[in-house]
Amino acid sequence: MQRNLIVTKDGSHSVAIPEWEVSYHSVHGAIQESMHVFIEAGLRYWFGQHTAASRCVVFEMGFGTGLNALLTILEAKRLQRKVMYETVEAFPLEHSITEQLNYCEALQQPFWQPIFESLHSGEWNNTQAISNFFSFKKVKSLLANYSPGEPIDIIYYDAFAPAAQPELWTQEVFEQLLNMLSPDGILVTYCSKGDVRRAMLAAGFSVEKIPGPRWKREMLRASRKLKAES
Incomplete structure (x- = not known):
């Protein structure tokens, strides 16, 4: 399968698969899409609903370029909250692709470049202590064969x-x-079909439509508790 590095409209990289006519992120802006869908509508929202929580467990479907994990590291540090x-x-x-990804440069966060690279180069199936606020484990597996070690608070469905x-x-x-979800867990995804x-x-699930990232009208956030919208 051919995978090509591309530059999206906000200057950040993504990866395209010509055979499937898809890319790993929105061509309108990889960073802006991930920030909106997963950080703002997911991580920030959950911590906003759980102001006393000192930690949360995040599961991402599809590690891909590692952008969502990097943004979560930065947000965990900003919030001073622990993320597993x-x-x-x-x-x-x-x-050959991951070594070219420009996310730390685009975010003006060069300090995090070695850490970002370690997300890709680190061992599979082992937990890495990335910082005081972030631990990371990647599993080389199909979703159907995956079982979490503990209930998940936020699912990034990507x-x-x-x-x-x-x-x-x-x-x-x-x-x-x-x-997989904890009783008050949520799932966020860019898809609103x-x-x-x-x-x-x-x-x-209970499902709500919420405003999507730039160039996309809607996205979905789902939980056990929210009333479904018509």
């Missing part, structure tokens, strides 16, 4: 779009994800 981060990736990116990987957007998959929302509802 786990992610699965069945098809890791090649070193699989490729349903047109490319429809098998990852089914009711059965969302039932698995719901069973009607079929996806209906699969989430059928699995037992």
